[in-house]
Each structure stands twice: as structure tokens, then as C-alpha cells.
Amino acid sequence: MIETFLNPEIIGAAWPIVLAGLLNTILLSLIVVPLGLLGGLILAVLATVHHPLVRWPLMAWVDFFRAFPPLVLLVLLFAGLPFAGLELGGFACVAIAFFLNTGAYYGEIFRAGIESVPTGQIEAARSTGLNRLQALAYIVLPQAVRNVLPDLLSNTLEVVKLTSLGSVVAVPELLFQARQAQSLTYSPTPIVVAAIIYFLLLWPLVRLLSRLENRALAGRR
Amino acid sequence: MSTWDRFVDTFFNGRVMLKYLPDILHGVVVTIELAVLIVLSGLIAGLALALLRSLAIRPINWLIVFVVDLFRSLPPLVIIVLIYFGPPAAGLSPSGFVSTWLSLALVLMAFAEEIFWAGITSVPKGQWEAARSTGLSFGQTLLAVVLPQALRLTIPPLTNRTIAITKGTALGSVVAVTEILGEASSAVSNSYNPSPLMMGAAAYIVLFLPVVIAARWIETKFAWKR
Numbered sequence: 001m002i003e004t005f006l007n008p009e010i011i012g013a014a015w016p017i018v019l020a021g022l023l024n025t026i027l028l029s030l031i032v033v034p035l036g037l038l039g040g041l042i043l044a045v046l047a048t049v050h051h052p053l054v055r056w057p058l059m060a061w062v063d064f065f066r067a068f069p070p071l072v073l074l075v076l077l078f079a080g081l082p083f084a085g086l087e088l089g090g091f092a093c094v095a096i097a098f099f100l101n102t103g104a105y106y107g108e109i110f111r112a113g114i115e116s117v118p119t120g121q122i123e124a125a126r127s128t129g130l131n132r133l134q135a136l137a138y139i140v141l142p143q144a145v146r147n148v149l150p151d152l153l154s155n156t157l158e159v160v161k162l163t164s165l166g167s168v169v170a171v172p173e174l175l176f177q178a179r180q181a182q183s184l185t186y187s188p189t190p191i192v193v194a195a196i197i198y199f200l201l202l203w204p205l206v207r208l209l210s211r212l213e214n215r216a217l218a219g220r221r
Numbered sequence: 222m223s224t225w226d227r228f229v230d231t232f233f234n235g236r237v238m239l240k241y242l243p244d245i246l247h248g249v250v251v252t253i254e255l256a257v258l259i260v261l262s263g264l265i266a267g268l269a270l271a272l273l274r275s276l277a278i279r280p281i282n283w284l285i286v287f288v289v290d291l292f293r294s295l296p297p298l299v300i301i302v303l304i305y306f307g308p309p310a311a312g313l314s315p316s317g318f319v320s321t322w323l324s325l326a327l328v329l330m331a332f333a334e335e336i337f338w339a340g341i342t343s344v345p346k347g348q349w350e351a352a353r354s355t356g357l358s359f360g361q362t363l364l365a366v367v368l369p370q371a372l373r374l375t376i377p378p379l380t381n382r383t384i385a386i387t388k389g390t391a392l393g394s395v396v397a398v399t400e401i402l403g404e405a406s407s408a409v410s411n412s413y414n415p416s417p418l419m420m421g422a423a424a425y426i427v428l429f430l431p432v433v434i435a436a437r438w439i440e441t442k443f444a445w446k447r
Contacts, residue, residue, distance in 0.1 A: 005307065063430065063433050063434060063437070064426070064430070066384070066433045067384075067388075067425065067426055067429035067430040067432070067433045068388075068422070068425055068426065068429070069388040069389070069390075069391035069402070069425060069429075070388075071391040071392055071394070071402065072391050072401075072402050072421065072422055072425055075402060075406065075418070076418055076422055079406065079409060079415065079418060080232070080415045080418050080419070083231050083232065083414070083415045084228070084231070084232075157293075158385075161294075161295075161296035161297070162296070163296075164296035164298045164299055165298060167298070168395060175296070175298060175299055175302065179302065182306065188303070188306050188307045191299070191302055191303050191306060191307065192303065192307070194299060195295055195299050195300075195303055198294060198295050198296060198299055199291060199294045199295060201294075202293075202294040202295075203290060203294050205294075206290050206293045206294045207290065210286075210289075210290070210293075210335060213335065213339055
């Protein structure tokens with residue numbers, strides 16, 4: 001059993017490959033999480049404009065990306081765009097797909113946060129002479145983010161896990177590297193090692209979230 | 222040919238689309254089968270774990286929490302690849318379909334258990350005590366008094382999570398499941414034309430957009446009034 005799934009010799013041989021993947025996964029996460037947050041923030045700020053011409057396209061946009069599997073979006077960019085003469089490479093495709101997909105999810109969370117801030121706050125801010133954008137940036141957003149922090153963290157966990165899709169378009173992140181090592185060594189050990197690394201990396205966040213979520217639901221009695 | 226004509230001929234080529242339509246439709250059937258299996262087994266297993274957890278047997282609860290944490294921390298694609306490539310080395314070879322079903326059902330189970338459990342614990346203790354004092358057994362209290370209140374609370378987060386995980390059926394294409402994306406990708410490499418991919422994308426929208434819109438409606442209907 002150990003011989004097959006956690007073979008020390010193979011771990012030794014595969015370690016440099018897998019480690020490079022881990023570093024790339026961290027790097028990729030550090031790029032795509034801010035991208036998604038940015039996309040979400042843009043959507044949420046647009047959503048504060050209560051005009052039907054803004055509201056409806058925005059809702060359609062968000063629902064579209066909630067319905068569309070991120071892997072399909074990624075493959076569409078990676079395998080579809082070259083036919084239009086646009087070859088972007090795996091990394092750029094991942095960045096664009098994450099900006100669009102996770103942006104829609106972050107956007108919904110930010111929107112809920114902004115809506116949770118009482119209108120009196122905005123009125124008070126405006127009455128002190130702040131303009132709309134200033135009131136949003138300095139008064140509403142800090143409170144909004146605080147109110148939806150568990151949801152933001154939970155979505156960030158999902159985004160980090162989602163970086164494993166990069167393996168499909170040859171981005172050398174943790175899963176891709178582990179699969180490379182697997183085909184070099186003919187052993188499932190590198191994939192088991194990658195799974196253990198993902199677990200150790202993300203478990204603390206899952207524990208934290210589990211506590212926050214239980215508290216949030218219990219508080220809604 | 223104008224640029225527009227060339228664009229249409231490349232991405233929406235009627236001849237290619239007609240040729241691969243049966244493949245995509247077959248993919249739709251596989252995707253629906255997978256989705257139904259995942260949702261049913263994942264939700265039932267999640268509810269069963271949450272009920273088991275309410276018995277408050279320590280070692281069992283530690284095990285449940287560990288399993289839930291495990292499947293919340295691992296990326297679904299990693300679990301799929303692990304189940305697909307792992308067991309053959311031990312003499313067992315699950316198909317891509319079974320690997321994908323099992324993996325996503327386990328992930329949904331983990332999330333559903335957390336949500337059901339949070340719902341159960343959110344029902345005030347007084348409800349338990351009142352129900353037990355009327356002579357209901359533990360099981361009767363749980364099923365007839367606590368669960369109906371808990372479930373209402375869990376519906377919005379549960380629908381969102383279920384949709385997100387069900388969309389993951391596309392991951393099956395990585396382990397050769399002939400669901401929509403798998404069929405579309407192989408059609409693209411056979412025809413050297415991206416039209417099947419556009420068809421596949423449209424199929425996902427047709428399948429999942431109504432579900433997302435229904436979820437939005439459910440969310441407002443069951444929203445907790447503060």
C-alpha cells in the first residue's frame with residue numbers, strides 16, 4: 001500500500017517537480033485572487049447604480065458566469081481563441097477566465113455587503129460633503145467588507161482550489177507538476193503528495209471558515 | 222469573404238455543427254446523468270452525516286469533521302485525478318464516470334453536511350426540550366421538530382453550493398468522461414473547427430441558466446427576514 005501510494009524513493013525523485021508546482025500555485029493564487037476581487041468590486045460598484053439599463057445587463061452577466069462552468073470558459077479561451085488568430089497561452093487564459101468567473105462570485109458577495117450597510121450611513125456621509133464615490137470608498141465599503149468577510153474568505157478558498165484547473169491548459173501549477181511526475185515515475189505517489197500539500201495548505205482556512213459559518217448561522221435565530 | 226463571414230464560418234459553421242450535434246446531445250445526456258447522481262447521493266450522504274453528528278458520539282464526530290474538512294480543502298479536480306489514477310495501482314480501476322461521480326458526490330456531501338449541521342445547531346435548545354417534554358423520542362424530535370426548521374435555513378446556501386459543484390461535471394472531461402465538454406473537445410480536434418465548442422458552451426447555458434435563475438428566486442423566497 002505504502003509502496004504504491006507513498007513510496008519514499010518516488011517522493012524523493014518527484015519532490016523538486018512538485019515543489020516547483022506548489023510555488024507556482026501560490027504565485028498563481030496571489031495573482032488571480034486580487035484579479036477576481038477587482039472584477040467583483042467593479043461589478044458591485046456598478047450595481048449601486050439603480051438604473052434598469054445598468055441593473056439588468058449586470059444581473060444577466062453575473063447569472064451567465066454562475067451558470068457557466070469555469071473549466072468550459074478556460075477551454076473556450078484556450079482552444080477557441082486561436083481560431084480567431086489570438087493565441088494567448090495558458091497563463092493569460094487562466095487570468096482572464098478567473099477575472100470573469102470569480103469576479104462574478106465576488107461581485108455578488110460585495111453587492112450583498114453593500115446592501116447590508118444602512119442607507120443612513122450614506123446619507124450622513126453625503127451630508128458631510130463627501131461625493132458619491134468618496135462615501136462609497138470610505139464609509140460604505142469598509143463596513144460592507146466587514147459584514148461579508150466569511151463569504152469573501154470562503155470564495156477565496158474556492159478560488160485557490162480552482163487554480164488546479166490551470167493544469168488542463170499546461171500551467172505548471174501543483175496538480176500539473178504532480179501529473180508530470182506521475183507520468184515520469186508511473187506511480188500515483190506524486191498525486192497523493194500533491195493532495196497532502198493542498199490539504200495542509202488549505203486546512204487552516206477551512207477550520208477558520210467552519211467556525212465563522214457556524215457562528216453566523218447560529219446568530220440568525 | 223468578409224471578416225464577419227469568416228468569423229461565422231469559423232465559430233458557427235453549420236456543416237460542422239450539424240455533424241457533431243448528436244455527439245453534443247449525447248454529452249448533454251451524460252452530463253444530466255452525472256449531475257442527478259451527484260446531487261442525490263451528495264445531499265443524502267450529507268444529511269445522513271449531519272444526523273449522525275447530532276447523536277454527539279465523540280469519536281464519530283471527530284471522524285466526520287475530519288472527512289468534511291478533507292473534502293472541503295482538496296480541489297475537486299485533484300480528487301477526481303486521485304480516484305481515477307490511484308486505485309488502478311492497487312488493482313481497482315474505476316471508470317472516469319465513476320471517479321467523477323464519486324469525487325463530486327463526496328465534495329457535495331462535505332459541504333452539505335456543514336450546512337445541514339449549522340442549520341440543526343441553529344434551532345434553539347428550547348425547541349428540543351419542549352418537544353422531548355411532550356413525550357417525543359430523540360429521533361422524533363429531530364425529524365419532526367428540528368429538521369423542518371433547520372432545512373428552511375439551509376436552502377439558500379445549499380442551492381448555491383449544489384449548483385457550483387454540479388457545474389464541476391465538466392471536470393470529468395479530464396478523465397475521459399464523454400460529457401458535454403469532453404464531446405466538444407474531441408469534436409474540435411477531429412474537425413479542426415471550434416464550432417462544437419460553441420455548441421457545448423451553449424448547451425451548458427441552456428442546462429444551467431434556468432437552474433441559476435430558479436436559485437435566485439429561491440434565495441429571495443427563503444431569505445431570512447431580519
